[in-house]
Amino acid sequence: MSARTGEPPLRMSPAVPLRLGLTRGWIAFRGMITSREGIMQNLIWNLVPLAVLILNRNSALPGLDVSVSASLLPGLLALGIVFSVMGTGYYLTSEREDGTLLRAKALPHGMTAYVVGLATVAVLDTVASLLVVLLPGMFIAPGVPVGSALLWLGVLGYLLLGLLACLPLGILVGSLVQSPRTIGGLGFFGTMGLAVLSGLFFPVQALWGWVQVLVQALPLYWLAIGMRSVFLPAEAAALEVGGSWRTPLGIVVLLVWAAVGLALGPVLLRRMARRESGSAVEARRQQAMQRT
């Protein structure tokens, strides 16, 4: 290849596309949070969980010395992680629609950098939305062990596990779904529904057996229970299935999801990238125009 230049083959360090991707992610994230829509979205989305915490701060869990809002905070953090990741799926489909992905394909090492950039945005976005809820939430919800190093280590650990388990899934969904509006609509209500069923707001034992089995196969349940195990005193585990946090099992389930996503991800992304072309983007643009 490139016989015409007669130069020796170029040895490119894999760090180059990685660095380009990180830069891309940072610029995209900065552009997003400083845009008017970005600010509005962040305000609205994070006021809702904070309002939930404020409304529940004076009631306590039955038979326990734990406030309801302290018991909700970990679930809201888990939900925040899942929502941010779903947002990543949304970016991917909408950037496929608007031609961002095709632009990446036209650059040397562009696709690698694009995916790294997408993951970078997701991580930054998740961390930002986690902090926006967590920092005020700690002071709203009584009884959060703010001074404990274990709490912070646990939050960091589950944040990483949650990202590993869910981020590849979000990108997978984004690469499979055709229209960003599908994720915006179905994805949003689906995730809210799943959150209700996954014991984020009340114990799952109140639900039918098959629903319990289903939600325990998915990462959100385990992310939420893991977060609760970090925030709540040991006796609160009595409310969980089997009266225990089941920490080892939770970690295994989350790691299995991470493995599935990381194994399938590259295959599906390559398939998706292969299909990108100017006329594919043009066709999607025509479709999107008709809808509006």
Added chain:
Amino acid sequence: MTAVGDPERTSAFGPPSTSAITHGDDAVISVTGLRMRYGPKDVLQGLDFTVQAGEVLALLGPNGAGKSTTIEILEGFRLPSAGIVQVLGADPATAGERWRAEIGVVLQSWRDHANWRVREVLAHFGSFYLPYARPGRPRPFDLDELLALVRLDGQAGQRVGSLSGGQRRRLDVAIGIVGRPQLLFLDEPTAGFDPQARREFHELVHRLADVDGTTILLTTHDLAEAEKLADRILILAGGRIVADGSAEALAREVAGRTEVRWSRGGERFVHATDDATGFVRRLLTEPGEEVGDLEVRRATLEDTYMEIVRRQEIAQQTAAEEAR
């Protein structure tokens, strides 16, 4: 591959005349027997052509003729059904990142990178080419120079989403050339340009071709644009190349004749000829009344194009009727 004896191609205006250009070492693009099939429909039915280094080639043709498909195959964005395609010495379907670094693609943007600032986009896209810079081949483009070239120096700090349509298209061009590619693809580059933007864009293309020696392949609907920009024009119709040559060569070959109009003794005359100069010389030296209102009108590319597409449609109809 389509045989040379193919009726549409040999009749009237002969085989693609400039295929006299051989597949020499200078060929930046060489295509042999390129076919593309979507389900039962043959979009490309055996294309053969080459593009030389430094050449500006325009692909013309009615909608659905296969222009975009062809360009997407050459860009490596689409796999052909059959045929041999070589672009900068490699098959676009399997060529690697280093090849990609030599190719510039001007894409039609829509609302991508809306939150990015103009300068950020160009700096970021340019940085992908930095590892491919060589002594004597600085890459990417100097940002200030590039911004001035596409007249976006005043918008460098603006968000892309706030640009006007014309400014956005100029940004598209800037993104396409930021890596100083050897070969540049432009698919309908001036669609939606106002006349001033169009003229500026034409100057830019001339500059890239003349100063930087960039090989350029563009598709367009605008015949005047093709005539102005391209060294050579390929006309695609019904998935085949139906004409190949410079605008003048095509005009000569197809519409063939130059029209001479004049008046004599109050009467008006029209005559079509291949040799307008000779005809006019004879006309003026003929004895008799004075010749007035002399007008020599060469066939325009538009005449040529219309004629070629008309012939192609007739040929297709005939073929369809024979098949029945």
